[in-house]
Each structure stands twice: as structure tokens, then as C-alpha cells.
Amino acid sequence: MSEKVINIDDLTRAAKHYDPVLKTLPFLQLEPVLASLGIRFLEVKDGDNIEVNFERKGGLVKPYAVSTSDKDADQSEVGKFVEMSLTPKKAYCALKDHIDNYETVKVLNNAGESIDQQKKNHPLERLILESKIRTVGEDLLDAVFHSERDEDDASPMGISDGFYTLQTDFVAAGEIATAKGNLREVGSLAAPDAGDEETFVAYTNLVNWLRAQHPIFKKNAVNLYLPTGVMLNVKDAASNKYRRIDRVSAPVLTELLREDTLIKNLNIVSDACLGTGTRIFATTPGNLDYGMTKKSDKQFVQIRSPYPDPNWVQFWMQFKLGQRIRVIHPKMFCMSEGTVESLSLSGDYTS
DSSP, rough: OOOEEEHHHHHHHHHHHHHHHHHHHHHHHHHHHHTTTTTEEEESSSSSEEEHHHHHHHHOOOOOTOOOOOOHHOSSOOOEEEEEOOOEEEEEEEEEEEGGSSSTTOOOOSTTTOTTTTTOOOOOHHHHHHHHHHHOOOOOHHHHTOOOTTTOOOOOGGSSOOHHHHHHHHEEETTSSSSTTTTTOOOOOOOOOOOOTTTTHHEEEEEEEHHTTTTHHHSSEEEEOHHHHHHHHHHHHHHTTTTTTSSSOHHHHHHHHHHHHHOEEEEEEEOOGOEESSOOEEEOTTTTEEOOOOOSSSSSEEEOOOSSSSTOOOOOEEEEEEEEEEEOOOEEEOHHHOEEEOOSSSSSSOO
């Protein structure tokens, strides 16, 4: 005779017991991935998180003449403060599940652990709760670059303004522009013609784009963000240019670009979460911020029974998050023209 081991009361109790761990899990899951993408992961509080940058005015020194007056000599300003805000927006995940899925000992044990009959604590309780959060983490990674805050968009792509959306908004506002030097045309990054080993336009255009960057930018570390399709096209083009029988690997491509652009601390960031398209951008490491609320009086995973049928339960998770590009000055940031499109990566199905 099967015994009811996990029910809503057990899951509710486990959610309360493991709450400190469950609150931390999104950070533990997201932090290493975001770090590999050159993104700072911040714990933020409610309200605007303001980053204040001071930009110094150049061209202050002038030749002196006897006729120079105080009016001629005085400068109107030595610099200006630029504020960049990260405003965390509320997001949630509500999962509906049937308690019969967790009712009997026929459910496989977690790593061979036995059921503690004294404490009435099934080892799968924590695994069930953690699995819900891990799916949420995958959704968040899908949206890092491509999301656009829209409360009518019932998907991860509506939770916040991702890094591509922020770039597009800055272009629309004229803050990123060709005249400012933080928007530069790169030209074609298309794949070389099949069978034509003399075609390496994608590599040449990328090299020229990097060479055109601000001199101070090139002296520092530079993270170059390439969608995977662009990355493959540039690798093939580099193989043609340097007559490589075997395809140029990612480490070799990095070294070739460093040599051809004299950017010694150049690193390529290419990941499926960048999606597809032709837009590329470069920035100094740590210039992209991803903020998420962590500490809260509310329980991170709440187990509820809001349905007429009490066998159906709801797992409710709620938090706030937001993104920011700290500095868009050409000494620290530049993007190209082009379009972007996201890929669906999380889970195994969506409907």
C-alpha cells in the first residue's frame, strides 16, 4: 500500500525551511554564467540604483598672450556628471502542478537518499523546489540581451529592458551616434562564398571596425560581443585570409585579432544567448550590470492552493531585476549597425 509522503503541507513546510537557500539559488545559478559574459551581477534594492560617472572636459589649455582677458581665460566647466540608472522591475513565475505527482514513494529518490519517517521529510522536497527555480534562471538568461519591458508580454522577453534594448533606446535618443563615436558602421559580416578561398571580407571589416575605435578604448581591456553566426563567419573568413587548412579556432581568432588591431587585451564573447543577427558591440569588462533583488521579508517560493480543486497547487516566485550599461562614452563602449533576434533556449518545450 503506497503511503502519502509529499503533499502540499510538506512542500509548504520545506519551502519555509529552505527559504534562505532558495533565495540564494538564482544568484548561484546566474552569477558564473553572467561572469563568463562579462556582466556584473549585483544585488540591488527597490528603487533606482544610480551610477554617477564624471566626464572631464578636454581642450582646456590655450596659448597665453598679453591681451588675454579673464573672460578669455576662464573655462565654463571642467566636466560633467552623467547618471545611469538601473531600476529593478517586478517579475514573477506562477507554476501550476498536481499534488499527485509527488504523492507516493514511487517517485525516485534523490541521490539514493532514504525517506526520514521520523521527520516526515522526503529528500525530493528540496529538489522539487529547486527545479522550479532553475527553470526560472534559464528563462532569465534567455532575456538578458533581448528582453523589452512590456507588462502585456506574458513571456520572459517582457520582464525588463535587456542590453540590446538599452542600446536601441540610446540610439533613438541620440546618445549613441556616429557623431559621438560610439556607433560605427562595420559593413558586411556575411559568410565567405562557398569554395572561394579568396573571400575574407567579414574578417577584414571586423579588423577595420576595431582599428577605428577610440585610442584610449584600445589601450584597455576590450570585450567584443559577437553573435554565434557572426563568430562562425569571421572564423571562416580568417581561415581563408591566412590560408588555414584547418578552421581557425576561437583562441587562434582572438590572437589574430589582437595582432591585427594591436588591442592586446581583446577578448571575444560569443554565446547563444546573444541570439542571431548582424549587430556587434564592444565594451570594457564590467560595464554591463545585471541587478536582482535578493533580500526580502517575503518567502521566495510560496506554495498556494488558489484553485477549487485542492489537488492543484501553485508555486509562486516573485522578484525584481533590471539591466544597465554604465558608460556609453566611446572610450568604453561602441556598437555597430545591424539587427538582432533572440533564440529560445530554456526548458524543453513552452506549450
